[in-house]
């Protein structure tokens with residue numbers, strides 16, 4: 454198998470593009486796809502300061518790597534969730550990348566440790582407030598991402614969601630006709646309030662397999678294990694189903710998600726989107742000033758509940 458571009462030995466085949474690439478041409482392909490996503494969705498420019506959410510996994514570290522190599526000003530935030538060996542290992546991988554590749558580009562890593570602020574890791578915190586671990590985690594990560602972006606004046610927040618993530622999420626939303634979530638699936642979402650950063654997903658044109666290959670070929674040391682809390686998540690099933698379809702018919706995932714984006718971009722598709730309606734009703738939280746539709750934001754409510762529960766579970770003195 455030879456490279457479609459330069460005819461030397463190929464290291465990866467891409468059936469959905471009817472192509473195969475050597476390492477050099479594959480890197481160009483990955484960088485081009487990301488650049489195309491940034492430009493076509495008007496995500497950010499060379500003067501914008503970007504905050505990348507990194508987890509230690511292949512997608513987010515590859516995103517940080519690609520943005521730095523494309524010449525963008527990209528720092529990162531890592532949230533240590535306090536999930537035993539998984540968090541220790543992912544923290545090590547992120548630190549290693551930050552101290553080598555990112556430091557060589559002059560980029561900074563911000564770290565937030567859930568245990569330090571909440572007094573417990575995600576699992577214990579979720580049990581304490583009787584909420585599923587992943588929804589507790591989502592609230593904390595969104596909150597810390599917004600907080601760091603605001604405090605350090607970043608213009609854009611970027612996440613490593615790839616084509617597989619977005620296609621699986623779309624399938625889940627369509628299967629249950631969760632229309633209220635559909636218009637929040639855009640790869641570029643405006644700031645929720647004046648002064649806050651917008652949210653973008655520059656890897657939506659690249660598949661999980663392509664990003665794993667990019668990370669391996671470029672010696673990015675990432676955590677291979679999934680978060681243990683992800684076990685049994687419906688998204689994993691949706692990804693398996695989409696992978697079956699992709700094997701039988703290459704290009705299915707991109708046709709599904711990109712087709713949805715095409716329809717969504719037509720002005721007649723959504724005269725007033727849910728995101729716009731939400732934006733209109735947002736105001737600063739009375740405790741922490743982050744944007745919320747309620748008087749007090751969900752993070753502050755969660756922390757207050759955690760404090761009440763941990764206080765009431767203390768033995769009497």
Ligand code: SF4
Pocket residue numbers: 575586587588590591680681682683
């Ligand atoms: S699987 Fe759940 S707990 Fe783990 S990182 Fe994802 S959202 Fe957080």
Ligand SMILES: [Zn+2]
Pocket residue numbers: 456457458459460461474475476477478479
């Ligand atoms: Zn080549």
Ligand SMILES: [Zn+2]
Pocket residue numbers: 738739740741742743749750751752753754
């Ligand atoms: Zn708040």
